[in-house]
Amino acid sequence: MKTKTGERGASILGLGRALPERVLTNRELETMVDTSDEWIKTRTGISERRIADEHMATSDLCEEAALQALQRAGVPGESVEMIIVATVTPDMVFPSTACLLQDRLGAEGAAAFDLQVGCTGFIYALAVADKFVRSGAYENILVIAGDLLSRITDWEDRSTCVLFGDAAGAALVGPTSEAGILGSYLGTDAKGAHHLKMPAGGSLHPACTETVEQRMHYLRMNGREVFKFAVTAMGDSASEAVRRAGLTFDDIDCYIPHQANIRIIDASAKRLGIPRDRVYINIDRYGNTSGATVPVAMAEAWEEGVIGPGDNVLAVTFGAGLSWAAAVIHLTEELKNR
Ligand code: ACO
DSSP states (O other): OBOTTSSBEEEEEEEEEEOOSOEEEHHHHHTTSSOOHHHHHHHHOOOEEEOOOTTOOHHHHHHHHHHHHHHHHTOOGGGOOEEEEEOSSOSSSSSOHHHHHHHHHTOTTOEEEEEOOGGGHHHHHHHHHHHHHHTTSOSOEEEEEEEEGGGGOOTTOHHHHTTBOEEEEEEEEEEESSOOEEEEEEEEOGGGGGGEEOOSSSSSSOOOHHHHHTTTTSOEEOHHHHHHHHHHHHHHHHHHHHHHTTOOGGGOSEEEEOOSOHHHHHHHHHHHTOOGGGBOOOHHHHOBOGGGHHHHHHHHHHHTTSSOTTOEEEEEEEETTTEEEEEEEEOOTTSOOO
């Protein structure tokens, strides 16, 4: 399929999302650590988050989100040629979660790999899929972002445990009649890498009694430093992605920012001059679900009729690395109507 300019277009053909049923409220957190519903709401914008049952793994949520995206796109699993899973909580170190899904989705012989850039992972994976489809090498690529952050959250650390939740979101990327991913901008600044990490479990500090005793298998974060980085990174990367798309902020129909903190969302929207009614926000219900925030929000916005074919969506994220990623996504007529 060729666009008007003769190039091959690529965009999102279907969106899906999966959230665990169990809701963990701020009130419940008050009984677990020294915090309050009021502090969490005013400092983060979060009221509740979803937590996976103990028998679940990241692949379970990813599978549910992927099946929904495929069903909505009207594309069977066997037509999927590549699966990319963005996650920092894979089912296990290897094989990749994408490989596990290949079999379960019936995507026979599909290329499958995980991509690990924390919260920015979905947009990184989307950019990779876009290139493969536009080059003509692949037709249908499943881009999935899923994490069970509850498994690496220190439930005794009030400075982090109030922030996170579990979720997965998926997008099927395929050929379209118009250009879809109009512009993207990915980057990192590893000088801040130590501000956000899970110290043990890799080759540097393999699991041992000491790493467990020192609680090194949990996410550690310097919130204030990440906050400062986020406000600048979101503004700069959004501006660059819009510039690369050849658009202005007036052309953006919906801004979908990483749902990490309502104050970061508001500060970035203000800096970019995007009015609140064009910003999609669901942090109050799900908290920060890592790479899943953007596809879950996109799927929800599509279900609610907030976005649809013809719209330009600006998605912007930041996360471990420290990394940033922004993309302007034009939704084409191939995204099936609800
Ligand atoms: N309940 C009550 N008080 C708390 C809590 C809590 N849950 N957590 C911290 N506090 C206290 C602190 O101890 C501190 O008290 P002190 O002044 O007596 O020392 C006070 O609240 C203020 O602490 P700050 O850290 O300055 O609070 P801040 O306003 O910066 O908010 C927060 C903290 C919410 C973590 C914020 O810095 C933030 O959102 N940072 C960005 C985090 C982020 O976006 N991470 C995303 C990357 S990770 C990922 O996406 C997977």
